[in-house]
Amino acid sequence: MADNEESPRPSVTRRVCAALALVAALAALGTAIGALARHPVQLVIAVVLVLIAVGAAWAALVGRGARRVFAGVLALVALAGILLLPDLRAFLLMIVVIALCAASGALARIAFAHDLAPDRAGVRVPPARRGVLLINTRSGGGKAARFRLESRARSRGVVPMVLTPGDDLRALAEQAVAAGADVLGMAGGDGSQALVADVARRHGIPFVCVPAGTRNHFALDLGLDRDYVPAALDAFGTAYERRVDLATVDDRVFVNNASLGVYATVVQSPGYRDAKVATIAQRLPELLGPEAVRPDLRFSRPGRGEQPGADVVLVSNGVYRLDHINGFGTRERLDAGRLGIVTVTVDRARDVPALVSAELAGRLHEFHGYRAWTGTEFVVDSGQALVEIGVDGEALRLPPPLRFRILSGALRVRVPLDAPGAAPAALVPHGVFGAVSALFLVLTGRPAHRPNQEEHQAG
Known part of the structure; x- marks a missing residue:
């Protein structure tokens, strides 16, 4: 410790x-x-x-x-x-x-x-011998360029690899490891963080999260400073190293959460990334209105057997203090070895006003159609050929059944010595x-x- x-x-x-x-x-x-x-x-x-x-x-x-x-x-x-x-x-x-x-x-x-x-878990480790930082300059509205991450990385002896349109991020990360990287970092959003973290996990080398995306919830719960992005580069120097969990849907790794049902459908909408509120308002009439059809999602709860379905299913890497239906809250821990599973079921005739009140108040957990539990595995089936799912904010369509697993302590992650060091929920x-x-x-x-x-x- x-x-x-x-x-x-x-x-x-x-x-x-x-x-x-x-x-x-x-x-x-x-x-x-x-x-x-x-x-x-x-x-x-x-x-x-x-x-x-x-x-x-x-x-x-x-x-x-x-x-x-x-x-x-x-x-x-x-x-x-x-x-x-x-x-x-x-x-x-x-x-x-x-x-x-x-x-x-x-x-x-x-x-x-x-x-x-x-207490901050982990051990103090020496600087990286050959640190490599992959940089997505388009994430977060150009944060990487605004904070001059490429030049700042070089000044710390870290090799920057800047993505260009059409680049295969996983292939670049594998190339960096093959060239001798002993610490692998990613400057970008949570989807990119998950992909590079998976490469680091598979090769057993430490990972550095540089929050250069839009929200960077993974960085938030690692206790990093999201306001001053270059501070995260200090993790390539003398730093604390700890093990945290990752989660998977089928073989795809995610660091935050995966959403199915209503919110996953909204994420699929054109223009969602640029106008989230407007897109949600536009899609809600058909998704939660009286004539809306409930998503075909089938799953089981421990001790309750198969459930009749839900409007929203959220599966997270660790347990969130969940305030809103979009699945983003904050986690006290990233090393508990548990998936967080939340479902929200809405009675179209009477529940919508109560749901919006709970949503606006940031108290989604008090809505009577809210259910939450934890587990190490979770399976969602459907009669559809492809199921819409948002994985760390990225819109996907995957064939059912969808199998979720927690990879306990799978990732070695480094954080700066002077990082805040705790998630808001903690x-x-x-x-x-x-x-x-x-x-x-x-x-x-x-x-x-x-x-x-x-x-x-x-x-």
Whole structure:
């Protein structure tokens, strides 16, 4: 293990933030209770009208014809009703409560710092003798060029290999290994990261992730700095090396997740990469509307047997704290040796408003059609000749059955000595009680509780 030392006592700034976070949370609770006591009827009416407006707006989005017109009019009437309330203070107090909750959460993150992060696993390793970095200059809107990764790599003694249109990335990675590379890196998006990581895995050499793509969720959960891309190049020097898991669908490796069903269909749409929100809004009427047909996906749950199907199936390399239907959240660990499996099933007649509310609030896990479990293998079958699937954001069509596996500890990965070192999910306590307890610990001058290994495994 590296970094096994005890967490330092919280600074004055962190203790003040802990106090302010608790005060803001109590103020939000008090304001909500006070508003309910002073304006019980109007507050309830305001909440109901907001829910009607959201539900009707969503119904207008996924409906067609007269149903869409009726839902749109209903949403406008509900919004007008809020503005016509005799006393808007009840509604305004709701906004105050939301603002106080947001402030409490932001202050709590500062107070917790890195106390909740697990000990950094791995060993300190010397610089690469012959490091090679493959660079996709088109990823992330040209991040590689903007951060001058090619010249920065050379200045560190790393050999850059810049992709040109038509290049076979896997072939270039294999060529680099054949030429003597002892550390292989990739500067690009998560799809490219997965491909080069697979080459490194097959040859048993370490891998360096350089987050030069659009989102780089793998880098996020490795604890890398995604804002200053060149910092990742330090992993070719003296660095920490650890083992992390990879996942596969059939023989294709992925580092984040694979999605099937509604979201996978959206990913297949032309223009999705350039206009995600607009594309989703355009496709939802046919995908989740009342006349939509559920995707033909068949799978089994442990102890439950074969399931009737689902609108969304997400299979991830490790377990996500999942907030949204697109499958992107954050993982506490990348070395637990488990697939994360999530399904979302929507009753077309009544569930769509509840789903959009959970989606907008970033609380997808509270939707009643949400199911989650873990495993080392998972099989999805279908009566279709080809199944649409998004693998690390790349649109594919694969023949069923689709067989998912976890490759436990398959990849040797190097991270810089001064990298942040923890995924966001590892820095936030579970539940309200856990958050309050951690804040009180910081407030009294003690580090927030750091979960031990067994607790991580149980989670």
